[in-house]
Amino acid sequence: MSTENTAHELALDHMTVRFGGLTALDDVSLRVPSGRIVGVIGPNGAGKTTLFNVICGFVTPAAGEITLDGRAWRPRPHQLNRLGIARTLQGVGQFGGLTVLENVQVGARGHRSTGERAGREEKSRERKGREKRGREKQSEMDALEALERCGVADYAHRLPGALPYAIRKRVELARALASRPRILMLDEPAGGLDPEEIRWLAELIKGAGTTVLLVEHHMDLVMSVCDEILVLDFGKPIALGTPAEISADDKVTEAYLGAAA
Ligand SMILES: Nc1ncnc2c1ncn2[C@@H]1O[C@H](COP(=O)(O)OP(=O)(O)OP(=O)(O)O)[C@@H](O)[C@H]1O
Incomplete structure (x- = not known):
């Protein structure tokens, strides 16, 4: 899928985050067009939550830019609600x-x-x-x-x-x-849910009527709801594409098999 001509509500450019000597995000760029459902996947420790935390202003990047509605934006946690950005937490919090x-x-x-x-x-x-x-x-x-x-x-x-x-x-x-967000950020919403709950969740996400950024381990959910998927591995973007493109990408399979080994 090409997002070249679509208005990008939220965009990350060349984002790098370091925790001491560890590079949690390494030159990651992502476009989140208005009204689309964009997934971020990757093995444990790939940097998915860090990416969310950068967008929420909980983590300050070492390099890179974020733009909201085409304007440079420095996220602050207390401003998210007012800007129409809502996030769920991994647990239930x-x-x-x-x-x-x-x-x-x-x-x-x-x-x-x-x-x-x-x-x-x-x-x-x-x-x-x-x-x-x-x-x-x-x-x-x-x-x-x-x-x-x-x-x-x-x-x-x-x-x-x-x-x-x-x-x-x-x-x-x-x-x-x-809060009727225009951008809904979901951090592992399927964690701990049974298949029937996950089917319900998929319908809710598809019918949310907002832009969605989804971090999730549950592949069936990601593949069934997302328009586009970014795959991270050790902080690096290794693939970006439609569910069909991602499913057929050998680098993605290798990253997951490597993580399972
Ligand atoms: N505040 C922090 N201080 C130091 N290291 C951190 C911090 N937050 C994350 N990390 C490290 O950064 C890397 C990326 O972590 P992150 O939680 O973003 O991965 P993830 O893809 O969300 O993993 P999971 O799927 O297990 O939730 C990991 O190696 C993690 O240990």
């Missing part, structure tokens, strides 16, 4: 003391409506109070909608710690979706 709904509202909270922006200049205390209540109501509605979309609205008032792992993974997805 929910606050144990909050209900499922409250956890998902945390994801929804930074989402700003047009009305909110329009009223930003208002100074009166009463107006501010009304806006705050409106925001909370909106975030609750967004959270409930996301929980419903993920099929777990029935658990809204439960504490996540007591719920089965697969349900918590769905809650984690709902948390990311609640």
